[in-house]
Amino acid sequence: MPQPPKRIFFSAGESSGDQHAANMFLELKKSRPDIKALGMGSQKMAQAGIDIRYDSANIGVIGVVEVIKQYAEIHRALNLMKQLVANERPDLLVCVDYKEFNFKLAKYAKQLGIKVLFYVSPQVWAWRPGRVKKYGAVIDMMAVIFPFETQYYQAENIPVRYVGHPSVDKVHPQYAKSEALQQFGLDATKPVVGLLPGSRNNEIKRLLPVMIAAAEQLQVTLPNVQFILPQADSISDALLSNYLQHTTTVIKCVKNQPYDVIQCCDAVMTTSGTATLEVALLAVPMVIVYKLAAMTYWLGRLLVNTPFIGLPNIIAGKSIIKELIQHEASADNMANEIKRILTDIEYQQEMRNHLTQVKQALGQGGGSKNMAALALEMLP
Incomplete structure (x- = not known):
């Protein structure tokens, strides 16, 4: 009698997790075309063929205050996911990032005897290192995306695998720089500055006006x-x-071609997060800016134990990119740093050299393939 196809339950709460899960599932389908998947995610996962039971676009927020505002909807989503896991009994639960939510879901699944693979470690090296043991109790495997993260789990004898950073595989422009400049109507003889205010509504509201x-x-x-x-x-x-109509400065907006846009830039103002790594992989000089609700920021200062928030600085282990956080994220400071990058050629080149080293530290990629192989290993 033929075995029923294996079923994987994915839980992704933000746009980056949605993309990671989609890529992983597409790789899984290459090895096991019969495999089925369902869970929480958004457009990218749906396009990859995952049966989306809850659209996570409703709950992709960051920061204590923002989470409190969305608490009722996040709580409803968690209860729905728990119910689905209990009813569907998947062969494997893959939790992608979205730490606190997925920790609770993983804990519930583990109690039901369902295997749990957690993809993208919480930043235990930055805050609350004690969480390593807590996560170890609710998962079967932690898949980390930075090579230095494995040591934290190995120290506690928790199964861990370095799979590579997903951005290494996806950060590839479609066109040559000269073609992209032409396509976007940019003059190749004049400097280009990119504005990357984020992928969440609350980031746009806080950072775009200042940019x-x-x-x-x-x-x-x-x-x-x-x-x-x-x-x-x-x-x-x-x-x-809402924001662009109130300025006389021409800012071209481009959809669906982030890496072509970034490679055209001589300097970039970017919000903290994965975007900083994508800019780094293209070796484009940048300034990292971030603003949070006041309460979130002060709570973070009490809990976070790292000198940097920008991923390129964290990977380099030193300050290679200027970070402008909270009150320092002013228009004056941003403009001054971008001006320095554009006019001080030595400073600009030194930054490019450091970013090339960051790219080398991240390795050859293959994150989605490695994740697919790991999931197949874990399937009963």
Whole structure:
């Protein structure tokens, strides 16, 4: 009698997790075309063929205050996922990032005897190192995306595997830089500055107005500068136009081609997060900016034990990129740092050299393939 196809339950709560899970499932299908998947995610996972039972676009928020505002919906989603896991009894639960939510879901699944693979470790090296043991109690395997993370789990005898960072595989422009410049209507003889305000609505609201103000200042001191913004899938035209319609500075918005946009840039203002790594992989000089709700920021300062928030700095183990956090994330400071990058060639080249080293430290990639192989190993 033929065996029923294996079923994997995915839980991804943010746009990056949605992409990671989709890529992993596409790799799984190459080895096991009969494999089935369902769970929580969004557009990318649905396009990959995963049966989406809850659209996580509703709950992709960051920060204590923002989570409190969305608490009722997040709680409802968690209860729904628990119920689905209990009813469907998948062969494997793959929790992708979205730490606190997925910790609770993993704990519940483990109690039901379902194997749990956690993809993207919580940043235990930055805050609450004691969480390593807590996660170890609710998972069967932790898949980490930075090589230095394995030591924290190995020290507690928790199964861990370094699978590579997903960005290494996906950060590839479609066109040559000269073609992309032409396509976007940019003058190759004039500097280009990118604005990367984030992929969440609350990041746009906090950071885009300041980035626009910085662009306006730059246009006064460096009139030749051109501005471009790669629009995240999760950000609506309406939200962007709310801010862009109030400035006379021309900022071109481009959809669905983030890496072509970034490679065209001579300097970038970017929010903290995965975007900083994507810019680093293309060796484009940048300034990292971040703002949180005041309460979230002060709580973070009490809990976080790391000198940096920018991933390129964390990987390098030193400050190679300027970070402007909270009150320091002003239009003046952003404009001054971008101006320095554009006009101080030695400073710009030194930054590019450091970013090349960050890329080398991340290795050859293959994250999605490695994750698929690991999932297949874990299937009963």
